[in-house]
Amino acid sequence: MCRWRQSIVCDSRNCxxxxxxxxxxxxxxxxxxxWQYRQYPQQYSPNINSMCPTCQQAASRR
Known part of the structure; x- marks a missing residue:
C-alpha cells in the first residue's frame, strides 16, 4: 500500500x-x-491514477 500523500498545510489561526x-x-x-475538521483544500484528496515515486521504484525492482 502506498503511504505517500501530498500535505496541504492550513495557515489559519482558527484551524x-x-x-x-x-x-x-x-x-x-x-x-x-x-474549525474542528479540515477545510478545503486541506481535506481535498485527489484521485491519482498512478503510483507514488517510492512505490513505482519498488515495483520496477521486482
Missing part, C-alpha cells in the same frame, strides 16, 4: 490543525471558535 493555532486555545473555547 486546530494549523501550525499557527495558539497553544493556549483548548476546549471548550476551541470547539466554539476554531
Amino acid at each position: 486546530k490543525f494549523s501550525p499557527n493555532h495558539p497553544r493556549d486555545c483548548a476546549p471548550p473555547k476551541c470547539k466554539q471558535t476554531c
Whole structure:
C-alpha cells in the first residue's frame, strides 16, 4: 500500500490543525471558535491514477 500523500498545510489561526493555532486555545473555547475538521483544500484528496515515486521504484525492482 502506498503511504505517500501530498500535505496541504492550513495557515489559519482558527484551524486546530494549523501550525499557527495558539497553544493556549483548548476546549471548550476551541470547539466554539476554531474549525474542528479540515477545510478545503486541506481535506481535498485527489484521485491519482498512478503510483507514488517510492512505490513505482519498488515495483520496477521486482
